[in-house]
Amino acid sequence: MSAPVRVLIVDDQVMIRAGLATIVDAQPDLEVAGQCGDGQAAVDLAGEVKPDVVVMDVRMPVLDGIAATRILAGEGVAHPVKVLVVTTFNLDEYVYEALRAGASGFLLKDAPPDRLLHGIRTVAMGQALLDPDVTRRLVGRYAARIRPAEGAVREIPLTPRETEVLRLIAEGLSNGEIAAELVISPETVKTFVSRILTKLDLRDRVQAVVYAYRHGLVT
Structure with missing residues (x-):
């Protein structure tokens, strides 16, 4: 054990x-x-x-x-x-x-x-x-505090599909909701999330949300 x-x-x-x-x-x-x-x-x-x-x-x-x-x-x-x-x-x-x-x-x-x-x-x-409803409320109210510099979105080292998953995370969607949105399995979503965190050197989904806003993926 x-x-x-x-x-x-x-x-x-x-x-x-x-x-x-x-x-x-x-x-x-x-x-x-x-x-x-x-x-x-x-x-x-x-x-x-x-x-x-x-x-x-x-x-x-x-x-x-x-x-x-x-x-x-x-x-x-x-x-x-x-x-x-x-x-x-x-x-x-x-x-x-x-x-x-x-x-x-x-x-x-x-x-x-x-x-x-x-x-x-x-x-x-x-x-x-991080409850999705809390995420949606927070990013809607405080997104202006973490908005990016012009052109920051071009610096993201992700594939188009990984970028889309990151955007959906930042919008407060759960893994299940992301899977339904992209018509993929929840296990595939977990794989994408793991890759995103590794590539961007992020600790968890909280940091992923902040990263997405700082790089202009969500408006």
């Missing part, structure tokens, strides 16, 4: 931390590597316990979850940590800033436990937990 996924839980409310820890520790493939109550403690503790995934709250004292995520998972970080942001605040601005900071996913605390566990496992596997 492979080693359990090590999870660091970060929330300033003790009861919330305890509840999340109970859910995680009840799973045979997951284990709680540590708990803490603010972003700075998360940064420090992550260096000690080496978690596979950090479950991160947003509003916390000392250092908020967005800033802590940027330190742990942001661009330029030598050894980035996968971060799943879990918060009570269903605000587009928080979602956008969390993903921009380097988070691999975003969930609300009122999500059922199975969705949280699915999110942890998804992020641990190097995939993004």
